[in-house]
Amino acid sequence: MNDIVLKSKQSAVDVRRTMPVNVELSSVERAIYEASIMPTIGETAELTLVAELRTAFKGIAGDVGYKPSDGKEWRYTQTRLYELLRKYYSHISVNDVKLSFELAATGQLNEWLDDVRHYNSFSPMYFGKILNAYMNKRNEVLAKIYEAAPQEDKHEENDKGYWRRKFSRIFLKYKYTGALELSPIDIRFLHDFLVDSGRISDCGETKRDRKLAYIEYIRLARQGLKNQYEAFRVRNNGEDSPELDYIAENKKMLREIKEYFDECIRNN
DSSP states (O other): OOOEEEEOSSOHHHHHHTOOOOSOOOHHHHHHHHHHTSOBTTTSOHHHHHHHHHHHHHHHHHHHTOOOSSHHHHHHHHHHHHHHHHHHOTTSBHHHHHHHHHHHHTTTTTTTOSOOOOTTOOOHHHHHHHHHHHHHHHHHHHHHHHHHSOOOOOOOTTOOSHHHHHHHHHHHHHHHHOEEEEOHHHHHHHHHHHHHTTSSOOOOOOHHHHHHHHHHHHHHHHTTOSOHHHHHHHHHHGGGOGGGHHHHHHHHHHHHHHHHHHHHHHTO
């Protein structure tokens, strides 16, 4: 089963801006890191963002050789790309957007791109393909910086052993990168560890936990990973289906772990 990844609503970029860089970076890696700590699209005022993106789109179009057929088409294209960035990429900066196309043009993203050509279609699909490849490269760089960051150890003397070490690694990665990566088994062991050590309380599941469990179950069913007759019952019974209990409990545990991590970050 795939690991579950959550992105922190706590500002990962704020933490990253104060994160020490204790590893040697190449010029490309340095550029990616510096772009990652610039004001994000979500942090930028609308009028400022519109002006910055208009300039960025013009530069990118020139670099990749895109030529719109007329002004009306170009205005529509810019509007759609603006909407795309505001909705799906608000956590990155305009500098990230510009850098992604520079790296694609110079072959730095070939590991994640089969074809960088736009075929004179400056569409959201083309734009998203480049950005998603860039995000893979960006995550590699941030993980490299995270791995070299000082390892904090502020737990009590009785919190020794495997889960203490694993807890520290999971928390620090979440703190520095905003990614919470846990397998379903890890969720349960880590949750039990936090409850047993008095860090969190084991509360009941919420309606949102059940809703997320239903969405995940249906996704797995569509992939052929659930029994079709059982899936039929779940579709009929909806979020109250007992088949969702295990997934919903995992969602609840993951939420409580994340809430505790966010509190730790707020309280430094």
